[in-house]
Amino acid sequence: MTISIPTSKIKTTNSNITVQNVWEAKRLISSVVKKTPLIYSKAISKQFGAEIYLKYEHLHESGAFKFRGAVNAIYQLTDEEKSIGVTTFSTGNHGFAVALAAKKLGIRSRICVSEHVPKAKIDAIKSLDAELEIFGNGQDDAEQRCYQLEKEQGLTVIPPFDHPHVIAGQGTIALEILEDLPSINCVIGGLSGGGLLSGIGLVMKNTNPDIGVIGVSMEKGAAMNASLKAGRPVSVVEEPSIADSLLGGIGENNQYTFNMVKQFVDQSYLIPEETIKKGMAYLYKEHRIVVEGAAAIGVGAILDNLIPVKKDSKVVIIVSGNNVDTPVHANSIKQYL
Template structure:
């Protein structure tokens, strides 16, 4: 069991703490998606956050919790891209040295953004587990503080602030959908939403090409699995064999986990580009892809978390070519 459970009070405190770094993001109604779904669907635009994803929230809450001595020594994290960009942004803003560890599997667009961030970048191994190993080596070698991208109470509380904003703007919400990887987002959402109403459905979507949390839940314990290239690269990465928090929280708070195909991620990207004129990454498109293909049960007031916007331009060009309104694609 967690040594430090995350409470609703923690999330409210995180909301107050991070306001200097992370602003409230828009919640918009999607007419096209609502028509297809036959119910009211809103989009929570975390892609408009500073750093381009929801992960700025958890990173900010954690780093703002550090002692002065920890800040002086510097920080390190391991990431599939988005969390690293958030840590790099905050570290630069607060004049903290940061080392971001990533694997060779991180897409070029994210690597280039990280290289421009001012942080030191280390590319190590072929999976997030390898990058994690390097981060903890740096902790031992240089005294850096590891900022865990999801399995940390402060990070979970920061991500949970999304749930508070949803309740502010759409108190009738009964279903929330988003990409599920390490579980920090869904753990925070689960606490915020189900503390208000346990009947609110929290649904996680993962890639069939490396769904570590899904496989861990199936086997009843954290397990490692092989990663494969996917449009939803942000959903890759292990949950840690010694996972302390998010495995238990996902078991407790997530009502359903669904695996999606590459085609469904692509359709979600294409829909957002065509109908809302926004570029989003594959993980962010998971909820849209699931709804387009009727993969999940929906309530009367549904919110899809649009989690981030970091995607290689060739991917967008390919999706734009395949999924446009004038090509007769039935879903779009």
């Protein structure tokens, strides 16, 4: 299923998040968040007659792009807020990123996750001495618990996507891409809560409105895709997916990412589970990298011709993270090797 989203040419957002905010984020996080490589994929480029690159966001210390937004948000807290600590709700990657950023600052963190979060991500969070709380059947339940902790203990909530500093932090990915590939034609990334593509889309569309921004989600439980179709934020039922990082709602009171995705993302595609697994297998076979389903979904979509690739175009696919259980990865890819 494909949803085409009318893209505005206006260079600001209703939330007043600007490209300048992204540049400010880049300056602030540069001492902690290192630039990730942009890798040319020779095999897939040859297959489609285009230049296709992979942005290796799985190489962050936290194992996922979420580290950018988490560091930017936490490093801008007041001294009083730092003294009390932070909390967040997460499908795993953002929780780990917040826990890691908090540990680097020596502040308390309490991470709330749902029962759907894989063991690898839970173990990773525990390894940082963060307080971990498993609560409810989905991210919406974990979110409610976070705001309860905010009221009861004064912890500052660092949302996984719908927050100006988080969005600006993720937008630094686009600055790096443009530095390495100024002539880019299209960027493809996972679409869940929308923080990733809100930040990237903001930068890309302000640089050149003709740069395509494409979102990909799993077929079932894609909250942003359902919300775009409905014309407003809606809740969806979460179902198990190999792309578990893309699970979770966007919040019925969404303040930023829903409108930014409508403004800056051109199309949204729903991708079958088997296609996602093919992407994981391809990246392991051709690039020798082990990544989670959400990181491979864009590659799988292109391989199965679910996203059209124009000949001679320059396309960047965001490889978003590597936090996947080893048995899950092995079982997912074995039939495609």
